[in-house]
Amino acid sequence: MNPDALAAALLAVLTPIAERRRPGEPLGLSAADITFERPRNRDHGDWASNVAMKLAKRLGAAPRELADEIAAGLSDTEGVASVEVAGPGFINIRLDAAAAGALAKTIVDAGADYGRNDSQAGRTINLEFVSANPTGPLHIAHTRWAALGDAIARLLLFSGAQVAREYYINDAGAQMDRFGASVLASIKGEDKPEGGYSGAYIDELAQKVLAERPDILSLPDEEQVAVARDLAYPHQLAEIRASLESFNVAFDEWFSERVLHAAGPNGEPSLIDQAVERLRAQGHVFDEDGAVWVRTTDYGDDKDRVIRRSNGEYTYFAADAAYYLNKGDRGFEHKIYLLGADHHGYVHRLKALAGAAGEDPERNIEVLIGQMVSINGARLSKRAGNIIAMDDIIEWLGTDALRYSLERSPADSPLDLDPDLLRKRTNDNPVFYVQYAHARTHNVARNAVDAGVDRSEFAPELLEHETEAALLGALQEFPRIVAFAAEVREPHRVARYLEELAGLYHRWYDNCRVTPKGDEPVATVHRTRLWLNDATGQVLRNGLDLLGVSAPTRM
Template identity: 80%
Template sequence: MNPDSLAAALLAVLTPIVERRRPEESFDLAAGDVAFERPKNRDHGDWATNIAMKLAKRLGANPRELGQEIADALAAVEGVASAEVAGPGFINIRLDAAAAGALAKTIVDAGDAYGRNETQVGNTINLEFVSANPTGPLHIGHTRWAALGDSIARVLKASGADLVSEYYVNDAGAQMDKFGASVLASAKGEPTPEGGYPGQYIADLAQAVLAERPDLLELDPEAQLATARELAYARQLREIQQSLETFNVHFDVFFSERTLHAKDGGASAIDEAIDRLAAQGHVFEDGGAVWVRTTTFGDDKDRVVRRSDSEIYTYFAADAAYYLSKSDRGYQHKIYLLGADHHGYVHRLKALAGAAGDDPQKDIEVLIGQLVSVNGARLSKRAGNIIEMDDLISWIGTDALRYSLARYPADSPLALDPEQLRKRTNDNPVFYVQYAHARTHNVARNAVDSGVDRSTFAPELLDHETESALLGALQEFPRIVAFAAELREPHRIARYLEELAGLYHRWYDNCRVTPKGDEPVEPVHGTRLWLNDATGQVLRNGLHLLGVSAPERM
């Protein structure tokens, strides 16, 4: 019996009680109105609910008396061992061993699907994250946003959302010309131009460009710059994409900013975006400049989309066109994951949503991630002034790095200890969880050698206190996934997995899957193998949501 079926059972006994106490009133109760919690003290049962306290005032009843009436009716439900009232009206519920233990087979049968839920069904989401300029390698900040963004995408998809993960490639504007000029200067053996990009990676790009176009320096100056810029850009973008794939981060879309500026003989997407905002009455001219009146929607000031001394649109104009593009592609909800230095974007993006005709409170979400530091990390030899993602992966490893970055809320500053993360001890959280998973496979291998299989399943035999605790945690997994998706907080998955690993290790120390010595194989051994494999499945499913591998041997 899982929380959903328990909620349905509670609702079934609650409805006649409500009708008897208040026949003149109409109560539209649903299973979603019934909330359960896991008691901190397992002596209090498997589940607790405050439904009696919640309904007492509406029914004109004493919470404890109402709770007792509900508990008496619930205790007669098949699969419920007992229901008792505690405190001001809490109802503590204990399931019988067979009802609780049946979950082990349910999980194994569900496999990779266990934990998936439908709480986000109907939501069409565009999740944008990382979106670093293609003018250099990804650094430590991008690494955190990559881990968090990809994990958020995974839990949202596991909860039924129709989601696309997107990388906005800032490949238009002055920074691209500076990038191209820096590569060209290196190719010519000249110093980095003022405001340009330094670092060994620029020299490496220059050599790659020369190898691809040996005639580069024979071209006219304008063609030299354009060729160096385009070839270096393409190569740098490929490096970024390779770094992300190595980090187990997949993007469905790489959206080029240039497509917003392209006219193709007519109006550009930016032109059309400004016209659409103007049609809604949000564009005005002042001092020869063109503005969007974003203060109407809570921005601290109106935003310029084209300055009086220029025919070139501002970055905000491109932001507007990009936002509208997301809506045009069918994504009602837009999530932006931005770095710590982008707090100023929150109000302007929400105001932009309002100007576009969306609801700023519902249709756009801006998550700000905080900085991360790594103890003892050295600056990149290639870039010179940053810590590169690739260097971190080589040093710490994808699994340890991803798990650690997803283990904390996005809005908390984070300092990582690489030496701790490289240890193969229980003090290292990622090792602790992965080792628990590997142990489930080791137990399964030993079971085969001992003649234990899953041909028998007697869930009533799973009555040890550590089995009750382990089954209770396994029941929680779908709810944890749904909660992580709702709050955009994948760290809840990591903390759950650590708790589950601890409960599994305690169960392993107390309950044998294989018989001792010459003892015969009994139904309890095969049944425990189901529980062992169910735990391994949940650990594996949870690690997948964090983009972390689940090794079978360690």
């Protein structure tokens, strides 16, 4: 019996009690409104509910009195071994072994779909993350959002949402001209321009540009920077893509900022021009001192924003506005932005933009701000210049260790990683601890085959050892953990859950044998335990996949 079935059973008991106490007054609750927690002390049962304390006043009863009524009715439910009332009105429920143990077969039968849910069904989400300028290699600051953004997307998809992972390519503006000028300076053997880019990668790009256009220096001066920029840029973008792919991060859409600035094929206004007029039609655009402004203070911004300067040039805010509206035009009702710690000022600005566009800033847009990550002993990249490059960190620590470590802490907390710990093959290393548990489930299964133990029998009532009850209880929690992590955009909840599950599995492994001991014959209990072993491996595998981390079968 899982929490959903238990909630339905409790609601069936509670409904006539409510009708008796408040005749004609609908209870107005669904099974989804009834929640359970795992008691910290397993002596208190498998599940606990505070529903009696929450509803007592409304139903005109003392909490403990209402809890006693619910407990009396629930105790007759099939699969429930006992129900006790504790403290001011907590309802502690203990399942019988067969009802609890049945979960092992449910998990094995569900396979990779166990934990999949529809809590986010019906939502169309555009998830934008990383979005680094295509003017150099990705670095340490991008690794955290790459890992978290991809994990959030996986959680949302697993929870029923339609999600597009999007990378916004900032390939227009002054930074691209400085990039082109830096490549050109390398071709000419000159010092980089003021505010330009340096590093061996610029010299490598310069050689690629020169190979494609050996006549570049014979072009008019005003064309040289543009040619260097436009030929070097695809090579740098390809390197960014490769870095992300090596980190198990794939994007569904690579959106070029240039699209926003370009006029239509028949001379139609650009998307930025159209955005200004659409915001004006909403009544939030005004003209002052020759410039065009958006009245973002109507939606909590600290000041109104200029969208077009008095000299006719558009601001970065104009591109932001056009891009936001374009996401809606492409069918994305909900937009999630993952931004770095230096982008706090964008939160109110983007929410104000949503409001000015006629949408609900509290429903249609979500801005997540992450804190910085540092790695003790990480060296600056010789190739990339004065940065710690993503490729170097991946090569040093490995994709699995890096991703898992970045995802197991809340995004809004600074993170300082210990490389020595992450490279250890010991239980002190969290990713090793979880992956080793998964590998152990496969080793147990291999040994079971050698011993003649298979899954031809399943008697869940035999899973009665205290470590089995604890393990089954944790396995039962996985769908709820996944749904909640998706809702609050916090992959670290899955990682911490996997660590707890691994610990419970290791304790079960130490106490309950799947293979017979010595000359002991194969019995039903061994075959049943193999189901539990394989169910645990499946949940560990599903959880690691949601984090974009591999689940090795041997270690």
